[in-house]
Amino acid sequence: IDVIVIQETPPHLDKVSAPSLLDLLVSLGTHDAQFHVLDLGSIFSYQPGTMIYLAGKLLHHSVPKWEKGERIALA
Numbered sequence: 001i002d003v004i005v006i007q008e009t010p011p012h013l014d015k016v017s018a019p020s021l022l023d024l025l026v027s028l029g030t031h032d033a034q035f036h037v038l039d040l041g042s043i044f045s046y047q048p049g050t051m052i053y054l055a056g057k058l059l060h061h062s063v064p065k066w067e068k069g070e071r072i073a074l075a
């Protein structure tokens with residue numbers, strides 16, 4: 001489990017994930033962020049309490065800088 005605290009996450013692929021499994025991302029905090037899946041051209045609301053299942057080894061994803069609040073993510 002990775003804990004990500006108060007930082008934007010640049011576009012990337014997860015290196016240690018298995019390509020046949022989905023990763024679970026859990027967003028906590030007080031932020032108003034967005035979750036981008038670049039390969040799909042999709043942007044999702046990434047509010048506190050959001051859970052996303054993602055093939056992180058196969059799909060480039062990111063969380064760009066947000067305006068206010070703090071973000072804690074479990075990945």
